[in-house]
């Protein structure tokens with residue numbers, strides 16, 4: 001890996017790129033994942049690369065929903081695996097969620113590699129691929145009968161819109177992490193976290209550690225009061241305002 005000097009103004013962003021390139025080298029991340037990351041980066045740039053209030057609100061509601069769930073599952077692809085493996089392990093422990101590998105660019109070898117990679121961070125990983133989500137053409141339809149297939153709440157970082165829609169048709173609540181508030185995924189999900197996964201997951205772990213002590217009523221209130229359309233509108237407005245401010249400064 002290229003050594004990035006800590007003093008570099010874009011240190012974090014460059015480190016993420018290095019991790020993803022390493023992920024491709026290991027056969028964990030798909031080449032297409034690099035392109036998807038680039039789209040995310042662009043949105044992060046215009047959001048000022050920090051967690052905004054609307055994202056915190058969504059992260060809180062997501063944690064509440066996962067704590068309330070009977071069978072919460074964290075769906076992991078090749079990007080999420082290399083960007084936040086330790087946080088996936090932490091979150092799954094605190095909220096009691098299963099971790100399942102689910103990729104768009106499928107091969108049994110790749111799924112196995114992601115599983116092995118994640119297991120080094122101390123978590124159990126589902127990869128049975130023994131059940132099918134009807135109505136979906138892509139490889140993402142193949143799921144684990146103990147995981148996504150029976151889940152009531154699924155956390156899907158960096159998801160594509162189609163599967164999000166199918167998960168919903170199968171009666172599941174979907175929590176998306178997507179820096180693009182305009183994507184189909186963002187509009188489809190029950191809760192959309194418009195934040196970089198590298199900030200969203202640590203935030204969620206922190207919140208979950210506190211909220212796991214709460215009674216169900218408190219958690220239910222947070223979920224009931226949550227309005228995803230409002231959060232997406234806030235995200236778009238925030239981008240607009242941020243850009244206007246930048247324009248004024250030129």
Ligand code: ATP
Pocket residue numbers: 036037038039040041043158159160161162177178179180182183184185186195196197198
């Ligand atoms: P849709 O079908 O939902 O309209 P898409 O298929 O074009 O979207 P994909 O390329 O499948 O989107 O998924 C990548 C999405 O993940 C992008 O919208 C991008 O903004 C987001 N993304 C990429 N990297 C990150 C990251 N590190 N954190 C959060 N979101 C990210």
Ligand code: MG
Pocket residue numbers: 160161162
């Ligand atoms: Mg898509």
